[in-house]
Structures are given as structure tokens and as C-alpha cells.
Amino acid sequence: MFTAIAMAVLVLGALMAARVLVAASASPPRGSHGLAADIDRLLPQTQCGRCLHAGCRPYAEAIARGAARINQCPPGGEATIRRLAQLLGVEPLALNPRHGRQAPASVVIIDEEACIGCTRCIQACPVDAIVGAARQMHTVITAECTGCELCIPPCPVDCIAVVPAPAAQHAWQWPAPGRVSA
Amino acid sequence: MSTVLRGFHGGVRLPRSKETLQGTGSRSVALPPLLIYPLQAHVGTPARPVVGVGQKVRRDELLAAPSSYVSQAIHAGTSGVIVEIAARAVIHPGGVTDTCIVLRADGEDRRLTPAPALDLGRATPEGLLARIAEAGIVGMGGAGFPSHVKLREGLLNAVRLLIINAVECEPYIACDECMIRERAADVLLGARILRQALRASQCVIALEDDMQQARAALSRRDLAGAQIVRVPAIYPAGGERQLIRMITGAEVPAHGLPIDAGVVMHNAATAAAVADAVAGGLPLTERLVTVAGAVRTPANLRVRIGTPIAHLLDACGRSAADARVIVGGPMMGTRLIDEPAPVVKTTNCVLRLPAAAEDCTMPCIRCGDCVEVCPAQLQPQALYELARAGDWDGASDLHLFDCIECGACAYVCPSRLPLVHYYRHAKSEIEALELAQRRAAELRSRYEARLRRLAQAGDAAAEAEGQAGSDVDAAPAPAAVPDRAAMRAEIAAAVARTKARRTANTPAAAGEDEDGAR
Ligand code: SF4
Ligand code: SF4
Ligand code: SF4
Ligand code: SF4
Ligand code: SF4
Numbered sequence: 001m002f003t004a005i006a007m008a009v010l011v012l013g014a015l016m017a018a019r020v021l022v023a024a025s026a027s028p029p030r031g032s033h034g035l036a037a038d039i040d041r042l043l044p045q046t047q048c049g050r051c052l053h054a055g056c057r058p059y060a061e062a063i064a065r066g067a068a069r070i071n072q073c074p075p076g077g078e079a080t081i082r083r084l085a086q087l088l089g090v091e092p093l094a095l096n097p098r099h100g101r102q103a104p105a106s107v108v109i110i111d112e113e114a115c116i117g118c119t120r121c122i123q124a125c126p127v128d129a130i131v132g133a134a135r136q137m138h139t140v141i142t143a144e145c146t147g148c149e150l151c152i153p154p155c156p157v158d159c160i161a162v163v164p165a166p167a168a169q170h171a172w173q174w175p176a177p178g179r180v181s182a
Numbered sequence: 183m184s185t186v187l188r189g190f191h192g193g194v195r196l197p198r199s200k201e202t203l204q205g206t207g208s209r210s211v212a213l214p215p216l217l218i219y220p221l222q223a224h225v226g227t228p229a230r231p232v233v234g235v236g237q238k239v240r241r242d243e244l245l246a247a248p249s250s251y252v253s254q255a256i257h258a259g260t261s262g263v264i265v266e267i268a269a270r271a272v273i274h275p276g277g278v279t280d281t282c283i284v285l286r287a288d289g290e291d292r293r294l295t296p297a298p299a300l301d302l303g304r305a306t307p308e309g310l311l312a313r314i315a316e317a318g319i320v321g322m323g324g325a326g327f328p329s330h331v332k333l334r335e336g337l338l339n340a341v342r343l344l345i346i347n348a349v350e351c352e353p354y355i356a357c358d359e360c361m362i363r364e365r366a367a368d369v370l371l372g373a374r375i376l377r378q379a380l381r382a383s384q385c386v387i388a389l390e391d392d393m394q395q396a397r398a399a400l401s402r403r404d405l406a407g408a409q410i411v412r413v414p415a416i417y418p419a420g421g422e423r424q425l426i427r428m429i430t431g432a433e434v435p436a437h438g439l440p441i442d443a444g445v446v447m448h449n450a451a452t453a454a455a456v457a458d459a460v461a462g463g464l465p466l467t468e469r470l471v472t473v474a475g476a477v478r479t480p481a482n483l484r485v486r487i488g489t490p491i492a493h494l495l496d497a498c499g500r501s502a503a504d505a506r507v508i509v510g511g512p513m514m515g516t517r518l519i520d521e522p523a524p525v526v527k528t529t530n531c532v533l534r535l536p537a538a539a540e541d542c543t544m545p546c547i548r549c550g551d552c553v554e555v556c557p558a559q560l561q562p563q564a565l566y567e568l569a570r571a572g573d574w575d576g577a578s579d580l581h582l583f584d585c586i587e588c589g590a591c592a593y594v595c596p597s598r599l600p601l602v603h604y605y606r607h608a609k610s611e612i613e614a615l616e617l618a619q620r621r622a623a624e625l626r627s628r629y630e631a632r633l634r635r636l637a638q639a640g641d642a643a644a645e646a647e648g649q650a651g652s653d654v655d656a657a658p659a660p661a662a663v664p665d666r667a668a669m670r671a672e673i674a675a676a677v678a679r680t681k682a683r684r685t686a687n688t689p690a691a692a693g694e695d696e697d698g699a700r
Contacts, residue, residue: 045625127628173610177603
């Protein structure tokens, strides 16, 4: 039973990969570079590396090459997977839990009392969302923080905390009809 | 003297359901123990509280000030003490909460001394706009756009026509009609002030065909150059675009505003509030609200803004157990999830309607009825198919964003499809997507800027080791590699700079500092 499912998954995976490859090669005028750019435009640019690539663009290139699945980006979640599937002409997949789960948007804040100004968080931040100078208090520019959490492990005094993103970054949306509570 | 206008494209004749309220006066309702003021009850940025918990206030005292150009002031509706500034239920289709200032009434209802009346003979548009802004007036017909902002934009764009909209085209809603009957002089004064603030050469007051008493109340007075027009009682005749089309013949461009058609439109209740502010020196703290549907005594209630909606229903008596509460009209109103949510400046109607039989929709039979009634001349059936399939581009191409969500299409649909719900869902998906894409583009450019910076630093380090640097665009994949090299290079450069500065401390080397460091 289990083997059968595993086989099915493998076959499906191979088929998917093949279709992604076909999709990749089916757009010759742009080439895979152009396709990667198109894919990159659909990725959330959180630059968190949870897809196990060095950032969104490298992941986009891996998808374009057929070397990665479309379901590896937790910040983008189902919506991004749907859009990628549409772009590439493949079926959507469920988000691969190995890469994490989709969570509400978050940002980080630095406990400015505790910060020793070592600058390690600045060096880790992929989008330059932290300001501060050596041996001075560091601050996160909330509007520019993607919540990638890459700044947290390097901090020697554990003074960076994750908090929900301000409302504008995850505004309420009308649910799809049918899912409304009666 | 009044002109009768011809209709507009599409629209539906709805049962009016206003008979019980026509000709009856408004009645006041007892002060509730708590008044609740959401900070975001208008278009724009939330108001900024200027009072603290425990503070005593009098009626008309400022509770929250505008936080930007497009924002509004909020004033106390009675005297009492601020007991809370916290998240509370508000009128919202998804039951989302908002930060609210909560005022406990002390029962004495003491007011501040009103501001002195402005002399209209000498008042400048600037002075009038400032007073209207201070009074916290927003569009009371439903949109909630700060009135002084609308006026200022109209003034800047040399708009020549002011329209006072008293067309209540949705069933049940009758508060503006009642207000005009009772306060015709104030509506006319408000219209005159608005016109002066705008320097508009013309003013038109639009009423519905069946508002005879309101029309009579106005016509008995000096209209001061304003013209009364009657529009047919066809839904949605009171829609901004529809009314402008009927009165001027001009179309408001897609994605445009009335000022693009040379018009500023204000609701009749807004005009009366402007008269109160300018001639009476009073901020907006009270309004008329129609309470109707499954209630024992339907009424137009004089309500302090901030009153919990449950309090109004208690005052009128709930007559059927199983009913939904709708704020606004039955066509475009918002289903109320929490009855303690308060009346805000835009709340014109509270309805209790029998619970709708949902889940009895049928597939679209392509009858085309929806196309015929759509006032925006769209293809509701095609939009429905596209929205259901999640084809946002297709829906946008068919002008989804021109849909005014009037619900005329859903009203006539024999298959009872929740068409407007599909459009709202599609619009909010598209807007969220656009927002996310704008944000992603910003993040991408900052990320790329950082990569370039690191690559440059990496190049410098590589050159020092006699190797060729790499181009970011050609090989962005190994982003982690330049990272470490760059860090080392940056540290090396920093050490070098520090050393250079130390050497520079000797006067002889001072002139070389900058060149040496670069
Ligand atoms: S997981 Fe998504 S957001 Fe994070 S780097 Fe990968 S593509 Fe970008
Ligand atoms: S501040 Fe931290 S969480 Fe925010 S973007 Fe930078 S590294 Fe990521
Ligand atoms: S890593 Fe931590 S201690 Fe170092 S500068 Fe950043 S916040 Fe401050
Ligand atoms: S809700 Fe939209 S599509 Fe339907 S009739 Fe009104 S404007 Fe047309
Ligand atoms: S009215 Fe309803 S059934 Fe008729 S075409 Fe429109 S969506 Fe289809």
C-alpha cells in the first residue's frame, strides 16, 4: 500500500518535473533567463531561503531549469503556487511541509535596550531593513522587513523578536463565495 | 419649481418599503451607557486619540484628531469619562475589530460652549474648510470620505457644480427624507455654505420622484439659486455616477472621480451637518438612522454617533427571532456580525431582515437579465464566470473595477447566484495581489542592490587575490558565496580604514586621509 503511494508520488513527481521542463523549454523567445525572471516576479521576495535556495531569484532559476518544484515557498503559500502553476501550465501542488508552513505575515523587532551593536544582524538581512552602526543600538525598519528571520540566529544576545506584521501588510480580504459563514 | 430627469442605463424598480415612515417625525432615543468610537470609521488614515483613559470629557470635546490630510476628527457625543481605548467590534463584513475610544456617559450631558458662528458675508473658502474639518464631517451617505478634503480638491480643480444628493434609492432607508422635512432650512443653508466653500456657480439638489413632502418643505423656502431636480425612483438612481450622468450628461471616467466631471457631490445629511458646524459652531456628534424591517416600531431615530446598534434595536423592539441585521440598505448594506458594534457617521440604516435562504443557487442559465439591469453597462454573467474561475486578468479586462457593487444583477438573477460576492472577492484578490507585487518589487530592488554592493566588495577582494570578479546578473545563484567573501572584504576594508585614520592623526599625513581610505 505504502509503496504504491510512494510510487504514485514518484511517477507524479517525474511527470510534474517533465511538464515543468517542457514549460521551461516551451518559451524559447525568452529563454530560461526570461522565464526565471517571470517566475521571480511571482515570488514574494521574502528572501528567507526556506525553499532551500539562496533567495527567491535562485529558486526561480531552479524552477526554470526544472530542478525545483513549485511548492517550496512557504511565505508565498497556496496563492503563489497557484500563480506559478498557471504561468508554467502545470497542476498546482500542495505546499511541501518540509519547507515550512504558511503563517500570517510577520516582522521582527530589536530589543533596543539589550542590543550591543555588534552589526551581525545587519550583515544577515537580505533587504537592508536594519539600520545601526557598530556599538550603537540597532533598529528594524518595519515597513521594509520581510520577516525572513535570517537576522535572528546571528544575534549573540537573542534580542530580536518576531511580531505580527502591521495591518497594511495583510489586510482583510473578501472570502470566496461558499466559504462564508451562513 | 423642479425638473424631472430621464433615467440612466439599466437599474431595477424595487419595492420601496418606506410607507410606514413617510410623513412621521424622527424620535430621539435614550442615551446608552457607553458610546464607542472606532478610530477608522472613514476613508483615510485612522484618527489619533488625544484623550487618555480616565479623562473626563464634555459633549463636543475632541477625542481624536486627524492623523493626515485624509483623516477625520472625532468628538464626544455626551459628557462622561473615557474608560477604554482598545479593540472592539465594529461594522465590518468579516467581523474584524478596530481600536475604539469608549466613553461612559455620566448622564449629565454637559456641552462645551459652541464655537462662534462664522459670518458668511466675510468667510473665505479657507475659513469654511477649516471649520468643516474641525467639526469632523465626513460623507454621511455611506462613503465616509472626509468632506473638507473633497471640497478642497473641488476648489483646486475649479469645480463649478455642487450636487446635494438626497436620493435614497434603496428600500427602507428614509432618514434623509425625514431630515429634509424637519430641517429644510438647515439643508439649504448647508448647501449655500458648501457652494461658497467651493466657489461653485451652480447648485442642484436631487430628490426622488416620490419625496413629495421633502420637496414641498424645500420649495417653501428661499432656495438661494439652488435648483431642485427629481429623479425616477429606480435603483440605483442615487449612485454617484448615475446621478451625475442624469444631471450633467457627463460620464465620470473609469477610475476617475466626480471632480473629473466637474462635480462635487455631498449628501443632504452632510449639508445639514455643515450648517451646524458653520452657523451653530457644533461638531458632528448626532445623526438620523432609519431602523426598519423585523422591528415592532420602525422609526427614524435621532442617535448619538457611537451608540451600540443593539441599543437601537432594543429601542425599536425586535419582532422576529430569526433575523439577520444589515447596516445600510438591503442591496448594498453590510451584514452585521456583532450587535454591540456602534453607529458611525456613515450609518444611515439598520435593518432586521428574515434570514435568507442560502445555498439554493442554481447554475447560470444565461438569460442575460443581469446584463440588462447593470447600471455600469458591464457583463455581470461573464464577470461571474471569470471571477469564479479565478481569472483575475480576464475580469479586469472586462472592467470589473467599474462595478459599483449595486447588486442589481444579483437581484434579478433567476438562479440566485451571489454575483456581488464573487465580484467583491475578485476585487480584493486583485488588490491584494497588486499590493503584494508592489511590495515584492521594492524588496527585490533592495535585495539586488545589496547583492551588487556585496559583489563589488567581493570583486575588490577577488582582485586582490588576482581573480576575475563575476557579474551579478549572469550568476546570481551562489548568493551565499559572495556573502562571506564580502564580509571578509568589508572587515578587511574597515580595519584598513581604521589604520589609515590612526596614521592620519599625525599632521603630516592628514592630506592623504581621504585618498588613502578610498
Ligand atoms: S522560500 Fe519563497 S520567499 Fe523564501 S527565499 Fe524561497 S522563494 Fe523567496
Ligand atoms: S530585519 Fe531580519 S527578519 Fe526583517 S528582513 Fe531583515 S533579516 Fe529578515
Ligand atoms: S545582532 Fe543583535 S546585538 Fe548585534 S546589532 Fe543586531 S540586534 Fe544588536
Ligand atoms: S453589481 Fe456590478 S455588475 Fe452587478 S449590476 Fe451592479 S454594477 Fe453591474
Ligand atoms: S441573471 Fe443570473 S442566470 Fe441570468 S445570465 Fe445573469 S448570472 Fe446567468
